[in-house]
Amino acid sequence: MEDRHPAFRRFGAALGDTRLIPLPGPDGGARLLGKCEWENPAGSIKDRVAYALMGDALQRHGDRPLAELRVIEYSGGNLARALSLLCADLGVTARFVLSSASPRSLLDVLAERGARVDLVDKERGFLEVVGTALRTAAEDDGWTLLYQHRNPANVLLHEATTGQEIIGQLGGTEPAAWVASIGTGGTLVGVLRALRTAFPDVRAVGVTPAELPYGSTEPPNGRPKYAGSGGMGHGIRQPFVTLHDPEVEHHTVSYPQALDGMAEFRRLTGIRIGSSAAANWLTACRIAAALPPSHTVVTVLPDAGTPEEWEHLGG
Ligand SMILES: Cc1ncc(COP(=O)(O)O)c(C=O)c1O
Numbered sequence: 528m529e530d531r532h533p534a535f536r537r538f539g540a541a542l543g544d545t546r547l548i549p550l551p552g553p554d555g556g557a558r559l560l561g562k563c564e565w566e567n568p569a570g571s572i573k574d575r576v577a578y579a580l581m582g583d584a585l586q587r588h589g590d591r592p593l594a595e596l597r598v599i600e601y602s603g604g605n606l607a608r609a610l611s612l613l614c615a616d617l618g619v620t621a622r623f624v625l626s627s628a629s630p631r632s633l634l635d636v637l638a639e640r641g642a643r644v645d646l647v648d649k650e651r652g653f654l655e656v657v658g659t660a661l662r663t664a665a666e667d668d669g670w671t672l673l674y675q676h677r678n679p680a681n682v683l684l685h686e687a688t689t690g691q692e693i694i695g696q697l698g699g700t701e702p703a704a705w706v707a708s709i710g711t712g713g714t715l716v717g718v719l720r721a722l723r724t725a726f727p728d729v730r731a732v733g734v735t736p737a738e739l740p741y742g743s744t745e746p747p748n749g750r751p752k753y754a755g756s757g758g759m760g761h762g763i764r765q766p767f768v769t770l771h772d773p774e775v776e777h778h779t780v781s782y783p784q785a786l787d788g789m790a791e792f793r794r795l796t797g798i799r800i801g802s803s804a805a806a807n808w809l810t811a812c813r814i815a816a817a818l819p820p821s822h823t824v825v826t827v828l829p830d831a832g833t834p835e836e837w838e839h840l841g842g
Pocket residue numbers: 571573603604605606708709710711712713714715754755756801803804829830
């Protein structure tokens with residue numbers, strides 16, 4: 528794959544090996560470590576997933592010309608940003624289904640890269656965003672659906688890269704807990720599977736927005752939520768997470784709490800993190816507060832936030 532598609536190889540070579548840095552934590556509690564995923568080429572953890580899903584799509588496409596490959600995917604934002612960069616470099620047509628709440632800065636980047644965008648009314652929730660992409664692909668088989676919630680390439684990539692990097696960076700230190708926001712659950716579950724090979728007792732902690740938690744039986748809603756994550760509504764649970772349901776603890780963070788967390792983290796460290804990173808950090812602090820200082824809690828900082836969020840927070 529890498530030999531046939533140099534743009535794919537270049538994107539892959541720039542991925543990962545992100546830093547695992549100490550984070551501020553509660554006095555007297557466990558030590559916190561966070562993986563800096565904004566260091567990926569398009570600025571988020573979803574760059575890894577874009578690479579994995581496109582690798583799978585390219586393999587399925589075989590020897591046919593790349594100009595004939597047309598991919599479609601739904602996204603909370605970061606996956607579309609990553610895929611648009613990779614597809615533009617490869618010369619592959621890309622189409623994204625997004626919520627109408629998507630920030631202008633994202634829509635501008637997608638337009639610049641020549642991607643086609645379909646917006647779904649934000650009041651209908653992310654479930655309808657997913658459903659629209661699935662229906663479009665079912666109605667026209669000229670579109671190849673990448674399907675991040677079900678494509679095993681998502682989890683396998685996190686297991687093989689994000690998880691293995693963390694194991695190496697821990698240098699033998701046993702983590703007490705692994706904390707990650709759930710969008711597809713690919714990060715939470717993929718890294719968990721890798722960590723469990725080295726540290727069988729690590730706790731798994733999933734984080735979702737208080738406005739629509741994991742597995743919520745409420746219908747989807749258009750309330751603002753922290754980025755890239757959330758329950759689906761109607762009791763639907765993300766397939767990757769369902770496989771580990773008995774062992775995953777669930778926490779929630781509201782959007783106002785996540786925004787406060789972004790501002791507080793920046794005040795403490797000088798570093799800009801996104802709203803899901805803030806949700807992960809706040810949850811990791813809760814877990815760490817109940818553990819002794821000899822323990823370590825690991826989490827992930829998926830991105831650095833959008834210009835719109837930072838503008839809202841005063842720059
Ligand atoms: C900012 C952000 N945080 C967290 C996630 C959740 O990642 P995953 O799909 O691996 O659960 C995403 C996914 O799009 C994201 O964009």
